[in-house]
Amino acid sequence: MPRPKVYDREEVLGKAVDVFWRKGYRACSVSDLVESTGLNTASMYKEFGDKDGLFVESLEYYRRNILAERLDTLKKDPSLQGIGNFLQGNINGAANPKYKGCLMMNHLSQIHSITPRAAKKLDELRETLEKLFAAAIANAQQSGELQSSRSPDELASFLTCFVHGLVLYGRHPRGKKAIPGLKDIILQALK
Numbered sequence: 001m002p003r004p005k006v007y008d009r010e011e012v013l014g015k016a017v018d019v020f021w022r023k024g025y026r027a028c029s030v031s032d033l034v035e036s037t038g039l040n041t042a043s044m045y046k047e048f049g050d051k052d053g054l055f056v057e058s059l060e061y062y063r064r065n066i067l068a069e070r071l072d073t074l075k076k077d078p079s080l081q082g083i084g085n086f087l088q089g090n091i092n093g094a095a096n097p098k099y100k101g102c103l104m105m106n107h108l109s110q111i112h113s114i115t116p117r118a119a120k121k122l123d124e125l126r127e128t129l130e131k132l133f134a135a136a137i138a139n140a141q142q143s144g145e146l147q148s149s150r151s152p153d154e155l156a157s158f159l160t161c162f163v164h165g166l167v168l169y170g171r172h173p174r175g176k177k178a179i180p181g182l183k184d185i186i187l188q189a190l191k
Contacts, residue, residue, distance in 0.1 A: 012037045013061040016054050021103045025055055026113040052115045059121040062103045074132040080140040083133065087183045090163055094170025095179040105167035129163065130156040146190055155190055162186055
């Protein structure tokens with residue numbers, strides 16, 4: 001008779017997210033994960049397969065529980081205002097002295113150290129973000145808020161590139177002073 005689980009899967013994933021966020025995939029050991037999550041090694045391998053399986057599940061947990069609220073800003077208000085609100089949320093986070101970046105974007109710098117399965121999760125986020133930006137830009141162009149002759153897809157790539165850079169820039173203490181004024185510059189660049 002199989003033994004019942006004595007752990008909450010979502011709680012384990014939340015703890016694993018913290019470890020991957022703090023240490024990064026490459027520097028994170030199975031021992032770190034076992035210690036942080038409270039799982040024993042056998043349970044971790046049974047539930048998630050391996051470190052990569054836990055990482056991929058952690059990325060999905062992060063998207064679902066942490067990024068979803070921020071992405072909802074663009075889903076609920078696909079407009080120039082929605083873009084501004086989304087950027088402001090990212091800027092507020094990056095300007096915070098305790099900012100540790102975005103779990104997904106932090107791992108873009110380790111793209112060659114993670115598995116193709118994990119890299120695919122990162123690309124799915126980029127694609128989701130670009131689609132949301134493109135929809136908001138198209139709406140802003142149709143309503144006359146934006147007069148840009150650039151395609152929504154080009155401008156969405158530009159915004160996504162900015163967000164990725166902001167994540168890294170926000171991790172440098174000396175750059176934090178410049179961060180609050182970036183939203184106006186980026187919105188002006190769209191026009």
